[in-house]
Amino acid sequence: MSTVLTVNRQLLSQMQTTYPANRKLPAGAVFASKIDGVTITGYKSGKVLFQGPLEAQEAARWGKPTDSGKTSKGSTAPAASDLPANFSQLAVLGSDEVGTGSYFGPLTTAAVFVPRDQVAPLQELGVKDSKQLTDPQIIRLAKQIQERCPHAVLDLSPAAYNQRIQKYNQAQLKALCHNYVLLRVYHQIAPTKPEAVLIDQFVGAKTYFRYLQGQPEILRDGVYFKEKGEQYHVAVAAASILARASSLAVMDDLTAKAGMTLPIGAGVAVDQVAVKLVEKGLDLGDFAKLHFANTKRVMAQVRK
Ligand code: MG
Numbered sequence: 001m002s003t004v005l006t007v008n009r010q011l012l013s014q015m016q017t018t019y020p021a022n023r024k025l026p027a028g029a030v031f032a033s034k035i036d037g038v039t040i041t042g043y044k045s046g047k048v049l050f051q052g053p054l055e056a057q058e059a060a061r062w063g064k065p066t067d068s069g070k071t072s073k074g075s076t077a078p079a080a081s082d083l084p085a086n087f088s089q090l091a092v093l094g095s096d097e098v099g100t101g102s103y104f105g106p107l108t109t110a111a112v113f114v115p116r117d118q119v120a121p122l123q124e125l126g127v128k129d130s131k132q133l134t135d136p137q138i139i140r141l142a143k144q145i146q147e148r149c150p151h152a153v154l155d156l157s158p159a160a161y162n163q164r165i166q167k168y169n170q171a172q173l174k175a176l177c178h179n180y181v182l183l184r185v186y187h188q189i190a191p192t193k194p195e196a197v198l199i200d201q202f203v204g205a206k207t208y209f210r211y212l213q214g215q216p217e218i219l220r221d222g223v224y225f226k227e228k229g230e231q232y233h234v235a236v237a238a239a240s241i242l243a244r245a246s247s248l249a250v251m252d253d254l255t256a257k258a259g260m261t262l263p264i265g266a267g268v269a270v271d272q273v274a275v276k277l278v279e280k281g282l283d284l285g286d287f288a289k290l291h292f293a294n295t296k297r298v299m300a301q302v303r304k
Pocket of ligand 1: 096097200201
């Protein structure tokens with residue numbers, strides 16, 4: 001399944017900045033990117049190739065195929081992957097989480113509602129993917145976002161996380177957290193309704209809603225999923241900033257409690273600090289996500 005668009009230079013460079021540069025460039029290509037369900041390759045000639053199960057929807061964001069005969073037939077992509085027109089300017093409730101890849105620290109999930117009239121101001125303030133921002137920038141921007149936009153943040157401390165991860169897998173736990181913070185903001189802004197809800201995608205829509213089965217309330221209306229969601233709406237970027245700011249504050253508390261700096265990630269430096277914590281007589285479960293492979297390595301080293 002593939003679609004080819006022929007675009008002008010301006011649109012080509014707009015596409016190049018929209019998609020993450022995360023694939024090796026084939027010969028003659030100016031950008032190559034893989035997002036959820038689609039790989040996109042843009043060529044100097046102005047031809048842009050969309051491939052994958054969601055290619056037709058993604059290509060439709062940009063224009064009509066060069067040769068409609070070549071487009072896929074009967075794509076089974078869920079409607080939820082197809083964003084409404086002019087999506088980035090709509091009043092959107094967005095959500096994102098941080099901490100899933102880090103051994104130490106909480107799982108923090110945030111949701112932010114960005115009304116139409118706050119889209120441009122937030123962009124001008126520099127609200128973007130929190131991974132591209134320094135800690136001081138994140139703290140400063142988080143304050144601005146909190147003042148301007150309805151929001152909710154949920155920190156699952158390591159202890160709370162460790163308890164729940166015995167019952168749910170990590171993606172399911174994330175789904176529960178997203179649904180929780182989204183609903184909190186959704187009710188907070190009522191009777192105003194968001195024009196759309198965008199979740200920074202970590203599982204497909206079907207799996208997400210399956211994970212939520214049995215919950216007393218599930219936000220479903222106008223919910224969309226996109227990997228790198230911050231590229232589609234500033235609400236997801238704002239949520240990622242609030243999540244990171246809150247996570248930083250919790251990490252500061254944990255660092256004080258531990259009496260040593262807790263590195264992020266799940267590498268060797270992390271193991272070394274974890275060994276020290278255990279040797280100090282502290283409960284690792286108050287600081288770290290115990291189901292990570294780090295725990296086994298740490299305990300093996302402690303016993304030596
Ligand atoms: Mg995310």
